[in-house]
Amino acid sequence: MKQELWLLVIVSAVWAALALVYATVPALHMPGYATVWGGGAVVFLVLAVAIGAARRRGRKPD
Amino acid sequence: MNRSDFQLRLRELSAGDKRLLLVCFAAALIALALGVLFGAATGLVRARLIDLPALEGYRLMTLHGVTVFFYWLYFAQAGLLLVFSVTRAEGGDGIAWRPAAWAGVALMIAGFVLSETGAARGLPLLYDASPELTAPGTPGTASVYLGYLLLAAGLFGVAAAAVATVLAPVFAGRSASLTTVGFASLSWAGLLAVSALAAVNAFLPAARWALGMGPTPQDYSTGWHILFHNMHYLPLMATVLTWYVIVQLLTGVESIFGARFSKIVFASYLVFVPPTSLYHMFLEPNLAGSVRVAGSLLSLFISVPTVLVFLIIVASLETHARARGALGLFGWMRQLPWRNPAMSAIGMAVLTLAAGGALSFVLIQEKLAPLLSDTFFVPGYFHFLTVGTVTLTFLGALCYVLPAITGRPLWRPGLLANLSYWAAAGVTLFGAAGVAAGYLGVPRRMLDVGYEGAAPGIWALLLSAVGIGGVVMALALLVYVFGLVRSALPRASTRAAAPLPEVDLGGVALDRSRAWTGPLSILVLIGVMAIFTMLAFETMKALPLAAIGGAAH
Numbered sequence: 001m002k003q004e005l006w007l008l009v010i011v012s013a014v015w016a017a018l019a020l021v022y023a024t025v026p027a028l029h030m031p032g033y034a035t036v037w038g039g040g041a042v043v044f045l046v047l048a049v050a051i052g053a054a055r056r057r058g059r060k061p062d
Numbered sequence: 063m064n065r066s067d068f069q070l071r072l073r074e075l076s077a078g079d080k081r082l083l084l085v086c087f088a089a090a091l092i093a094l095a096l097g098v099l100f101g102a103a104t105g106l107v108r109a110r111l112i113d114l115p116a117l118e119g120y121r122l123m124t125l126h127g128v129t130v131f132f133y134w135l136y137f138a139q140a141g142l143l144l145v146f147s148v149t150r151a152e153g154g155d156g157i158a159w160r161p162a163a164w165a166g167v168a169l170m171i172a173g174f175v176l177s178e179t180g181a182a183r184g185l186p187l188l189y190d191a192s193p194e195l196t197a198p199g200t201p202g203t204a205s206v207y208l209g210y211l212l213l214a215a216g217l218f219g220v221a222a223a224a225v226a227t228v229l230a231p232v233f234a235g236r237s238a239s240l241t242t243v244g245f246a247s248l249s250w251a252g253l254l255a256v257s258a259l260a261a262v263n264a265f266l267p268a269a270r271w272a273l274g275m276g277p278t279p280q281d282y283s284t285g286w287h288i289l290f291h292n293m294h295y296l297p298l299m300a301t302v303l304t305w306y307v308i309v310q311l312l313t314g315v316e317s318i319f320g321a322r323f324s325k326i327v328f329a330s331y332l333v334f335v336p337p338t339s340l341y342h343m344f345l346e347p348n349l350a351g352s353v354r355v356a357g358s359l360l361s362l363f364i365s366v367p368t369v370l371v372f373l374i375i376v377a378s379l380e381t382h383a384r385a386r387g388a389l390g391l392f393g394w395m396r397q398l399p400w401r402n403p404a405m406s407a408i409g410m411a412v413l414t415l416a417a418g419g420a421l422s423f424v425l426i427q428e429k430l431a432p433l434l435s436d437t438f439f440v441p442g443y444f445h446f447l448t449v450g451t452v453t454l455t456f457l458g459a460l461c462y463v464l465p466a467i468t469g470r471p472l473w474r475p476g477l478l479a480n481l482s483y484w485a486a487a488g489v490t491l492f493g494a495a496g497v498a499a500g501y502l503g504v505p506r507r508m509l510d511v512g513y514e515g516a517a518p519g520i521w522a523l524l525l526s527a528v529g530i531g532g533v534v535m536a537l538a539l540l541v542y543v544f545g546l547v548r549s550a551l552p553r554a555s556t557r558a559a560a561p562l563p564e565v566d567l568g569g570v571a572l573d574r575s576r577a578w579t580g581p582l583s584i585l586v587l588i589g590v591m592a593i594f595t596m597l598a599f600e601t602m603k604a605l606p607l608a609a610i611g612g613a614a615h
Contacts, residue, residue: 001233003322004245007329008252015441027350028180036263036292040256044332047225047252047606051240054232 001055008048016041068311071149072466075129078155079148080467083141084550086167087460090137093174095452095543097130102536108509109529119509120186127189128181128206130448131293132213133174138456139300140167140220143250145463146307147227150243150580156325158226166219169212177209190286191268198274207269208519214261221251221258242321246303246328253332257292264289287342292335297452299331301411302371304459308404309375311462314568318378327374331367338364344431357429369584372412376580382567384576392580399563403478407458410486414450416583417490418443421497424598434598438504438528442496449535450489454482457542461562464550473548476539476561485538491531499524501601 019038022030075083080165100122106112107119114122148157157163181187184202191210196203228244228251231237240248264285270276279285306324310316317324340357343349347428349357366421383394399405421443434440465472504511504521511517511525 001239003325004240004248007245007325008249011329011332013250014333015336027353030281030287032263033288033339036256036260036288039259039263040336041253043252043255043259044334047248050225050229051232051248054229054406057234058232060235 001051003008005051008044008051012041012044012048015044035062068149068462069466070306072145072463073442073469075148075467076156078160082157082160082163083144083463083467085171086137086141087464087550089167089171089174090134090141090456091460091543091547093129093133093137095530095540096178097126097134097197098536098543100126102532103473105529105532105536108511109525109527112508116509117186117391120188121181122610123507123509124181124186124188125178128177131189132177132210133170135293135297135448135452136213136217137170137174139250139254140170140217140459141226142300142304142456142459142463143220143247143254144227146243146303147224147251148230150241150247150307155230156227157223158230159223162219162226163223165445166216166223168216168222170216173212173214173216175209175210176205176375178211180205180209190290191270192286193268193279193282196272198272198537200272204269204272206349207272210261210265211269214258214459217254217261218258218444221254224251226438227579242317242324242328243303243307245325246306249328249332250296250299250303253292253335257289257296260285260289260292272518281488283346284343288339291339291342295331295335297448298368299328301415301452301455302368303328304455305375305408305411306371308408308459309379312402312405312564313379313382314566315378315382316568317374318381319374324374327367327370330370334363341426341428341431344426344428345435354428358426361426362423364426365423368415368419372415373580373584376583377577379567380577380579386567391582394579394584397565397567399565401476401479401563403461403472403475403482403562404458405563406479406482407454407461409453410482411455411458414454414486414493416587416590417493418446418451420587421493422444422592423591426592427595430595430598434500434503436507437500438496438506438525439500440491440506442498442500442528445489445496445535446493447599449539450486450493453539454485457539457546459481460546461549464546468550469472470549470551470553472562473545478545481538481545485535485542488531488533488535488538492528492535493531495524495527495531499528501598 015037019034019041022028022037023034103112104119104122104126107114107122144157144163180202182202184205185196185200186205187203191206193203225248226232228240228248232240264282267276267279267285268282271279306317337360341361342354344354344357348529379398380394381387382395386397388397390396398409400409421439424430425439461472461478499521500506500522502518502524504524511521527590
C-alpha cells in the first residue's frame, strides 16, 4: 500500500508541476491546460490520501 | 486470481450489482450497433451509393463520431472498470457506493439521448461540436453540449464508485494490500475523473453560450484538445489493462516481473498523460517554435506505457510457454487458445495496435501534422486503434464477462472467434487504403471528393477499397454485437455448452528461458515507423500541391 500511495503522490506532483508551467511560462500560457492538469493533481492527491486513510483505518482493531 | 475465482465473483454478485453492469453493457452495445450503422451509412454516402443532401451526410458522420467515440467507448469502459474493481478487490463484497454508480450510468444514458437528439435534429457539428459552426439558439446545439456534460458527470459517479469498491476491503481491514489490477483500476478511475473535469472545462462555457446564458467561449479548441488527449489515452489504458486481466484468465500466466513493476507501469500511464499532450496544438498558428520542438520530443514518449505492458504480457507468456517445451521463435504462440473469442480478439488487437501506433507516430511529427491532419490519413490510421485495438478488446472481454454475469453460455464461440479475424481484415483494408489515400491528398470530412471530375483517378479506387473494408468491418462488428446480445438473453435451449478453450501455462517458470518476441516486435515497430515517415515525406513532396492545415483533430 505504501508503494501505491507514493506512486500516486508522484503522479500528482508531475501534474501539479505541469499545471504550474502552463500557468506561468509565457510561451506556454494556456489557462485551460493549467486548470485541467491542476485539477488532475488534486484528484490524484485525493486518491493517495484515500489509500493512506484506508491503510490506517484497516490496521485499527475494531 | 484464477479464472474460476473471476467467474465465481461475478456470478455471486448481488442481483442489484448484476443489473447495474448489464444496463451499462446493454447501453454500450446499443451505442456500438448504432455507431457502426451510422458509420456504414456515412461510407455509403461517401461512395455515392446513397444520395443524400450534404447536410444529411454530415449528420450521419456526426452521429457516427458522437455515438462511437463518446458513448460506446465510455459505456464499455464504465462497465469494465466496475467489473475489474469488483472482481480484483480482495475481500470485497460487491460494488461499493452503488447509488453513485447507478446515478453515473443514468446520467450517461441521459447524456447519450441528449447528444443523439442534438446531432439528429440540429446542425451537424461533427463530434467536436465547434461553436464556430453554429450560433446561440440554434436547435440542437445546446443539447449536444449538455449531453457531453451529463456524460462527464456520469463518468465521475462511476469512477467514484470504482474507487470506493477497490478501497472498501482495505478500509474494512479485510485486505492489507491492493492487487495490481485493483491499483490499475483505481488509476484508471482517477483518469476518468480528470477527463470529466476536462469535459466540463471544454463544454460548460459552450453550453452556457448556446443557451444564451454566457459569452462566446474563449479558446474552445484548446479545451477540446486537452479533453481529446485524455480521451485518446483512456481507451488505450483500458485496453492494455483488459489484456492484462484476460490473458491471465485465458492462460493462467502471471507477470514474470512481479506486481511491483506492473503497478509502476500502470502509474506511468498517468505520469505520461500531461507532458505528451502538446502535439494536439501543432496546427495552432500562434504556438511558439520552441514549444513545437518540445512537443515533438515529448510526443515520442506517448507509447512508452503501452509498449511496457505489451512487453510484460508477451515476455511472461513466452517464458512460461518455453518452460513447457515450446520451440522456435514463434512456436510458443501455438500454445495459446486461439479458438477462444477473447484470445483471437486480443491477438488481432495487438496487431492492429502495431499498425495504428506506427502510423500515429507519423501524424504527431511537427512537420507532417499540418500536411496530413486534414487528409483521409486520419480516419485511416485511427480506425486501426478504435476498431481493431480498443473495440475488439472490449468485445473479447465481454465474451468472458457477460456469460459469467448471466450464467448463460456464449452464443457460437467459434463464430465469434472468427469474427475478430474478419473485423481485423476489414479494418486493415479500410486503414491501408485510407492511409494511402491520405498520403495522396484525399481530404477527410468531405463527402464528395470528385471535384467535378478533376480528382486523380486513383482516389476513387482507394476510396472503393475503403468502402469494401468498411462494410466487412461493420458486418463483423454487427454480428459480434448480435452474438453478445443473444448470449445474454434467455434461450429456449438449455443444453449445456462446452467450456471456452483455455490453456494452463501458469505456475513458476524455473528454466532460464529466452523471450525475444517482445523486444523483436518493438524493433520491427520502430523500423515500420521510420518507413511510414519516409514514405509520407517522399509521397507528399511529390504532390503538385501546397496546403496549410487548420485545427481538425
